[in-house]
Amino acid sequence: MSLVSQLKRRQPQIEMFYLQLRNELWKLFGKKRTYIGFGAFLLAQNAMLLTFRFTRWKGDLEKMLDGNGYLAQDYVSALTVAVIMLIPQIILLLPLYAALVGGDLVAKEAEDGTLRMILARPVSRFRLLFSKWLAGMVFSAVLVLVLGGTALVFASIWFPWKGMFVFAPGMVFNVLSANDGVILYIFSHIFIMVNASAILALAFMFSCFNMKPAAATILALSYLFINLVMEGIPFFDRFQNFFLPHHFRMWLLVYSSPTPWDRIGESLCVVLAFNLTAFLIGAAAFQVRDIKS
Amino acid sequence: MIELKDVSKRFGSRTAVDALSLRVPHGEIYGLLGRNGAGKSTAIGMMLGQVWPTKGSLRICGHCVLTQRQMALRKVGAIFESPAFYDYLSGRRNLEILSSYTERTEARRIAEVVDWVGLGGRENSKVRTYSHGMRARLALAQALLPNPELLILDEPSDGLDPEGIHEMRLTIQRLKRELGLTILLSSHLLNEVEQLCTRICVLNKGAKVFEGTLEETRRSGRWVHLVVGDWFKAIQSLEGAGLISGHRDGRFVSMVPDVDTSQLVCALVSAGIKVHEIAPEEESLETFYLGLMEERQGHVSGESTQAAPTPN
Known part of the structure; x- marks a missing residue:
């Protein structure tokens, strides 16, 4: 049977899946608490902008640039500040909100009783979970796009559009033109999206087990925190590849020159595989569990 | 279905x-x-x-x-x-x-x-x-x-x-x-x-x-509505014959298992008691349900009593 005829045969199922995915997005974006993360990002970004502009932070950066033979006024720009703003938000806020939403996806519905209403209908558990997971991926992408977009917009209000300077101790030190910088800025967000979706998938996995939404979120955050702590212990230097935060830094490596594509590719594969594994473990746990009121 | x-x-x-x-x-x-x-x-x-x-x-x-x-x-x-x-x-x-x-x-x-x-x-x-x-x-x-x-x-x-x-x-x-x-x-x-x-x-x-x-x-009850000429004599006679296990309100008798109303009538007539009315009592679902639960409770208690070791 040709691919076209197979697709035609499956069209009603594809349409139904699209409807179910749309429902999941309605549920996700219809909730006020979904927007708490976005609001917190906006506040944090503005607070950081003001701190950068009116404290020694800006002066220290200028000194670093001057010390390396660059003209500070050419590189203290909207793009530079946008990346500086991203780093703490990606370490602190992004995991928190991705885990919060991921932890809610299944466990909150089970807690509220709506999951029982859905599973009284002829929909397979796997299909239901897949649509939820996909909605979670869409949410991660939207969250990261808003985060990156607003960071750049706010930074542009306070700083000029000039060259880009990216510095992360031990990883990146690079200066770029505004054009190259904005392209890399957009490109790095693809990797941030992958990171956010992996964190969300981790919380999603826990929420597929019989537990409260808060417990799923806390477990996911604890896992990440333990990873981060262990990664920082010198004894574990040779086990860096086993720690998720090590791979999450691929977005920063995009700004390196020359670009370490092999390292980025490796981390991308690890994070994507982690995401898929988390989904499959969650799906297996959800499949065998009893759904009771 | x-x-x-x-x-x-x-x-x-x-x-x-x-x-x-x-x-x-x-x-x-x-x-x-x-x-x-x-x-x-x-x-x-x-x-x-x-x-x-x-x-x-x-x-x-x-x-x-x-x-x-x-x-x-x-x-x-x-x-x-x-x-x-x-x-x-x-x-x-x-x-x-x-x-x-x-x-x-x-x-x-x-x-x-x-x-x-x-x-x-x-x-x-x-x-x-x-x-x-x-x-x-x-x-x-x-x-x-x-x-x-x-x-x-x-x-x-x-x-x-x-x-x-x-x-x-x-x-x-x-x-x-x-x-x-x-x-x-x-x-x-x-x-x-x-x-x-x-x-x-x-x-x-x-x-x-x-x-x-x-x-x-409604029919599973053992209670029978009975209207007779002499209630006390009837009860004495039915109890003596081992046909009933209880009575209440001067109108109802409870038949022992495997006894039916015709046997009651025979016993009463043989004793010379006039029978004006006899009909099985229609139980409400509530009475039936509570009776059933009581029976199960009794059944379980009975089983546990039997199973319990007897003190020396």
Whole structure:
């Protein structure tokens, strides 16, 4: 049977899946608490902008640039500040909100009783979970796009559009033109999206087990925190590849020159595989569990 | 429509449902009775494929729930006690979401069902603004959207006020009359079951202790209404003959098992007592149910007494 005829045969199922995915997005974006993360990002970004502009932070950066033979006024720009703003938000806020939403996806519905209403209908558990997971991926992408977009917009209000300077101790030190910088800025967000979706998938996995939404979120955050702590212990230097935060830094490596594509590719594969594994473990746990009121 | 064969469910060491077999024929309103924790909700959960049975087979609309769940539930609607919705969305949006897990539903069909349950005009309001009664109607609407042939109602009147309970009862009667649905009704309200159901199953500690028609529950009593010329002489005579185990109110006698009314009449006539009236007492479902539960309690106590070691 040709691919076209197979697709035609499956069209009603594809349409139904699209409807179910749309429902999941309605549920996700219809909730006020979904927007708490976005609001917190906006506040944090503005607070950081003001701190950068009116404290020694800006002066220290200028000194670093001057010390390396660059003209500070050419590189203290909207793009530079946008990346500086991203780093703490990606370490602190992004995991928190991705885990919060991921932890809610299944466990909150089970807690509220709506999951029982859905599973009284002829929909397979796997299909239901897949649509939820996909909605979670869409949410991660939207969250990261808003985060990156607003960071750049706010930074542009306070700083000029000039060259880009990216510095992360031990990883990146690079200066770029505004054009190259904005392209890399957009490109790095693809990797941030992958990171956010992996964190969300981790919380999603826990929420597929019989537990409260808060417990799923806390477990996911604890896992990440333990990873981060262990990664920082010198004894574990040779086990860096086993720690998720090590791979999450691929977005920063995009700004390196020359670009370490092999390292980025490796981390991308690890994070994507982690995401898929988390989904499959969650799906297996959800499949065998009893759904009771 | 529903067929359970030897279905059991254990949660760890606790048996929630024990070798339950039942059959709900097409067109019946079938009542599932039992105290809290008797296993009614677990049994319903297994019928809907939400709870995995430890053993046994379940078929809904001719399809095995375990292997063909999607086919089995295609024409099934369900309502649970305290129905849950997405409170931050409108009633209509909730219906769109829930119905999409069965099939694509036209806006016209949603409007039709909303009108049928009497929610017209409020379907675009957020569910958080709905009263308990309106939520119950919304629950009914979502259950009716896939054009079901079988409706499973798990404590549908739970939390409703007396008017709401009355309305729900009328609605269930309407569902049977107008839509010809087969209905499985799990309820604590014995008068509701008595007024609605044609057949019942009573569960106690996960096991079936009775299954039959309501007619059978009314007749199963051993009490007989007796009007005689001399009540005291009649009682003496019947007790002497070992035909009755008790009497009450100067009008009722309780026959011992395996004795029927004709034997009472014979004994009374032989003793020269005039019999004006004799008829088996029609038991209410409540009397029947409580008697059944008392009997089971006695049965269990008896068993435990027998099993207990005798002190020396």
